Amino acid sequence: MRRREFIVQGFAASASLLGVISPGLGQDVPIDVIVVGAGLAGLACAKRLMNAGKKVVVLEARQRTGGRIWTSRQLGYPIELGASWLHGINNNALFPLATRQAYLRTVPTNYEDMVTFGPDGLPWSLSRTKRAGSWIERFVNSAERSGRSGTPLSRLVPAGVTPDQSFELIADVVHEVGAELNQIAAGYPQGDGRDLKGADVLVPAGLDELVRYLSSGVDVRFGQDVRLIKNAQKGVSVTTLAGVVYKAKKICCTVPLGVLQASKIRFDPPLPAAKSMAIKRLGMGLLDKLILQFPFSFWDPKQLIRNDSVNPGLWAEWYNLMPVIGRPVLMGFNAASTAKQVARLPDVAIVASALAELKRCYPSKTIPAPSGYLLTRWGDDPYALGSYSYIPVGAAPSYRVELGRPWNSMVFAGEAISSDFPATLQGAYGSGDEAAKKILAMGI
């Protein structure tokens, strides 16, 4: 049994002993809307409904808010284990919120400030980097506009692709989408790349500060692992793993696509065929991180260090946190099948494989033992079961729209439902806000 589930079940036992069922905001104040999940979608939905004067309760399985925003302070300073960047700040609703309302400082990322090490351990020249960079840009643009919807992206890769181009496909596509080229559907915008305008920025104080701002005043009930949603025209009831029952007029369900795909929540009546199909066909990608804290920095003073390994895809990208937090810390990434394989290894083997790749890039440098590390296994996280959604072969963006259509007294929200910015923070936030509007339009 997982420790978290044990804790939840422990709470459950004591709650039912006390006869706690249908807990509202006090006996005489019924809940208008239950929101399942206290990530950005859930919080955005709750906030809009509360501003409209509705009584909202957010049920969250974890013991924290934020969901796939997960800021660790275990090393003594904030490190993002989930989302890191606010992408495209010129049309990202979260940017003004973070900077002007939550007063958070942001640091832009310059992706051109980068070095790429080839399989021979030698850094690419500037012209080689530029050539490979413009090739991948052309490839992605033409694949998106190819009209060959449903074709695996791998089929559009030209014969005779160079090793450098193959690496770009991993770094710019597989890492971005969290899936392999033969899984990703051509013909659609993928990842978070669509219509993003402006810089990408980091929040050194931690994205959990933004979550704290968004969740202030919201009634979040922690350790509430929702297992059953009864969704009738006249109202809803929700049952948790602990057997606690909540009732309300409407419900917004923001659990990640991975959780829906694993059928961890039972719906009564069962989901309509179109929604079940959308859940089944959409894809949940995987991106994992390893944070290595060193006693001193031995790497290039570049923001991005890329590793075209002899083991393609392994520790393909490192982000240098030194310029952002002033500490010798590297954030490494693995995606898709490489991330799945790495996640099966014990921690010590994962750190060793990362150090071996760094040594390949810096053979003449003394690489000290890390003084601390943090790593993620998002695919095993029971309340995420993956990192973010994508359009696989056999699906289409219309599946996101289908999933977002109100059904009886329920609306789904979350990054996977966002048509504009799927797989992102602003996508999750916007979809939660939209869901609240849909609920208000239903009339409560």
Ligand SMILES: Cc1cc2nc3c(=O)[nH]c(=O)nc-3n(C[C@H](O)[C@H](O)[C@H](O)COP(=O)(O)OP(=O)(O)OC[C@H]3O[C@@H](n4cnc5c(N)ncnc54)[C@H](O)[C@@H]3O)c2cc1C
């Ligand atoms: C490693 C990684 C890196 C990323 N990098 C970026 C980035 O740099 N920039 C960016 O914009 N986006 C990034 N993303 C994506 C971004 O984090 C998500 O799109 C966004 O946080 C999703 O928000 P959400 O509200 O839709 O879902 P979540 O944040 O997952 O919220 C859903 C909530 O539902 C809860 N829940 C699940 N099951 C149950 C249940 N049965 N009962 C009750 N509650 C439940 C979960 O605990 C969670 O709190 C990244 C994601 C990952 C994993």
